[in-house]
Amino acid sequence: MCNTAYPAALGHAVLSRGVEEHASFASQSARQTLQAATSYRLVLACELVAVVRALRQRGLTPAPSSPVGAAFAQAAALLDPRDEDRPLTDDVHTAAALLDTLAAT
Structure with missing residues (x-):
């Protein structure tokens, strides 16, 4: 599992037995960004549910x-x-689906 809390460029890759020092971490950075965006989306959905309930x-x-x-x-x-107290999973999924609509307005 990749940690998304640190920059991908902090990773290390040895290419061509240490002769070549350039290593692009663009694909790893893109994956980390996608994972972070997915996590942020979940956080925003939870916040939306909490605000509406409050x-x-x-x-x-x-x-x-x-x-x-x-x-x-x-x-x-x-x-x-x-x-009342109940699982909020369905509400969070509904809120996550609503985020695109809210972002467009």
Whole structure:
């Protein structure tokens, strides 16, 4: 498993028995970037679920005319309104699917 927390260029590759010192880590960097973006997407989905649940529990709704209000309305329409303790996996998957729509607006 590749650690995405450090730059790929810190890796080491010996080419041509140590004669050649140039080694491109572009493909490794691209894989690490993709893994990091996937992880960030999951974090954003979890944050979206947490925000919608917290605002619902407090009985608050952002102004619909604001970008945050529009995003809240879209998320609240799709996420399960129940606020009891339960697995939130389905909500997180729903929120992750909604991220592309929210990013486009």
